[in-house]
Amino acid sequence: VGSASNVLSALDWVLANHTTHNIRVVNMSLGMAAIDSYKNDPLCRAVRRLVDAGIVVVAAAGNHGTNSAGQKAYGNIHAPGNEPSAITVGAANTFGTNARNDDGVTTYSSRGPTRSSWTDADGVRHYDNLVKPDLVAPGNKVIAAEAINCLLIQQNPELDAGTSTYPSRKMMILNGSSMAAPAVAGAAVLLLQARPKLTPNLIKMLLTYTAQPLANFNLLEQGAGQLNLEGAVRLAKVVRTDLSNSTPLGQPLLTSSKPPTPRTTIANFTFPWAQGIVLNHTHATGINLITQYQKIYGTGVLLGDGVLAGDGVLLGDGVLLGDNILTSDGSALGAGAVFLSTGVLLGDGVLLGDGVLMGDGVLMGDGVLMGDGVLMGDATAQAQSARVVGDATVSLELVQDTGVDNQGHQGHRR
Template identity: 40%
Template sequence: MKCAPRALMHLLKSYSARWRHAIWGLVLALVWTGSTIAAPTGSQAGKLSEKVRREAKGAAKLDVLVRFRGNPGASERALVRSLGGDVRRQHRSRWMALRVPGRVVAALADNPAVEFVAIDAPTGMTGLEVGRQVADQPGPDVPESGLKGAGVTIAILDSGVARHPEIQTLVAAVDLVGTYDPTFAPETSVDPDGHGTHVAGIMVSNGSRSSGGRFAGVAPEASLVSVRVLNEEGRGTSSTVLAGLEWVLDHKDQYGIRVLNVSLGHPIYEPAAFDPLVQAVDRLWDAGVVVVCAAGNAGNAGHGTIGSPCNSRKVITVGAINDRGTPPLADDFVAYYSSLGPTRIDLVAKPDLLAPGNRIVSDLSPGSYLELMAPSLRVQGDPTNRPGAFEHIQLKGTSMSAPLVAGTAALMLQQDPSLNPGTVKARLMLSARKVAVGDPFATGAGVLDILAALRTSGWVADAPSPRVFCDGAGGQLNVENTAVLWSNPSFPLAALWSGAVLWAGATLWDQAVVSSYAVFWPDATTSGSALLWPDATLWPEATLWPESTLWSEAVLWDEDLLLDVPIESLATLIEDEP
């Protein structure tokens, strides 16, 4: 028996053996050999992103992010100029955004002062729907806990936040796309795209312009800081997002930022240890900020479609369910667009949990790109008292799921300000409502349960998402046991994930075993269907891969697709799902 499903083989085989061994930190008895991309040689080895190597060929100019071994100064700038390049932005974390001729990328990587060269990738929002007339229906169901997020500040990295009558707790706004305002005055906040305002409303809207407050956010009394990194069409670059993450780190104490929502991303192009965005969110996490990230909307392309920076083991990665607008879990299913784990290259089990993401009604940025492109998605908040007043819009995507979790994190921190990010993540996962049957790389630990999260106890120093790996000797696919990984027996893997999903007929290994892994898919094979669970269903009436899928089995695991999930699949145009 081969040790990994065909899908995971494709996730790894496009990368050199050097990458695989460097990231896993283990010499695994892998059954496949070879690589579709030539391994780097000489002093470039391990210093060039595969994406950079491919795009540099024949490129007149290429935008890259270069990490230097020391803080870049005059000598590094002179190096860039000598190669015919330009410095576009200098970051505080030894990264420098450059535009260089494609032909000099190899020479740049050869320089001993250079640690790594990554692509300055296009980034996009992770939620958008077009082309559907919407019904007048309530927003996400938020149970009453008595907590409103008071005393907690949430930062949002997005397209900005418009001035809206329901968003009254905006305390600072910085624009890294348009004109930089050093005063950070909230009255200067804008959102020409509309995505950021919608996401912000899910977290902090007071619901005052909707009947009975039905469109109120999860934490309406939490303070909000807006960091605009996406343009009027919801697009940006890694270097701009990196600048935004560094801004949050620099100002977290000034504004008391405890939570950060990141409903944007790009495909994974390098190992997490060398990804500039992953490094940045990890620094924020280690500094005490709970980072919540939208998994992405590329799930229809198959497994391994989680985006960056959601591939960080530290952050809370959130996928989407379609809850059909009803409270019971029994009729819910994983939204077809919700990106699937494990993460590319590093093979980390993601998403961490799910939250409603379908047809979420929240605040509208008037005159925004979204309103102009999809006027049929506007919703009247109070048709009786203000007929014809459209101050809300309905969207869907994992962008809408993440702020529900971020808002819940704010409630947890209001209840107990001493909680660290790892404990917030661990409690959210442990308290999530468990599914009976399903794909663990779609469902994560289950569905967000706000009240249960507030009632859950237990403490961990940190809660890294477990890695998945192949046991060459036993022919099994394994995952790290979180009870050992998190140094707390109250958080075993079988408790975080439904026993019916992961552990049917399997047992946890003896905890004396190094790293204490749990057996995962003991009967997995590599032949036959490209789907890991061809017969799996999350709920009886809804399969994980509906027949309407546009990706044939032959295309599902195409290597080019795995290496280059387009940014459009992260900023998905999602239509015709009930």
């Protein structure tokens, strides 16, 4: 548990010192109830300042994919995951295998759309209704380093993976979008290693365009799909290094006239890339997203700004996408029911094809933050359960520690 003011102070420090320390990526495995519109929320505004300064910000979507009755729930993305400039990450389940053909979204991963809002002078509430998450990454039964004297282990000793007797080398098993977000943050670092001049918007495009679409999960559950690091790095390596905000719309984006093959093979399973990007209220697809420079790839703008939606209809504030890029007119939920159609959303608590649209978030009090966006009331137990228990599937195979690292150094039992 922490305070919003402390998080804001940390983000301000990053902004002030990012050049000195070459800080390029920030991971935020935390959150709070998304009440205020991202336009007014202090956490979201702080994230936007970082992104406008060229820093990639990755945020956990949250662990509220079901309501207190156990029904699938939509509309529980937490702040700052509701900020459009952030890369918002949901939790996928690998079912304990390296193969990608059995992967899915966890039951508890928070689903979009964002339900933060603002109220006009007439008292009418306007919801942000952004499509989130942007993508998902493994977040169930993740094996990670265990801190010495870890409080979570003291409270839940069953989370110790039992792989080592050396206190400094122990591992633990964790669940949640807070585990998925760092995987995407690490992927962003590798993309910057391949192409140091990439903007946050280009990195988001690369990650979502190359993502693996997961069968039987919709846009508001998985975003573009599951993280595909192989494809993202392969595509990043052919992005031009001389791009800037002044690069004209439609100029070549890649160093090669032939784009990479939009398929990836992992563990003998070949899957197609999503070949699209998640925008504020829709989803765009088309080869020109990677062959031509789009003005939304620069800094100081959002990927969702100014989407050209056919026949000269401009949505947003004037940043056009190039030709031959299609934008969807709805996001199908359940058995083909259109949820996001012409920008109109169903009201609170309406039963959809396969779930319930949640109402307003629950205000937690004076800026209190809890790990992975925990809300007050019944939802508190749900989020804690998701983090401790997760979905009832196995983890990847556990390997016993010999006490000797890959450099030949022996651990110490103390």
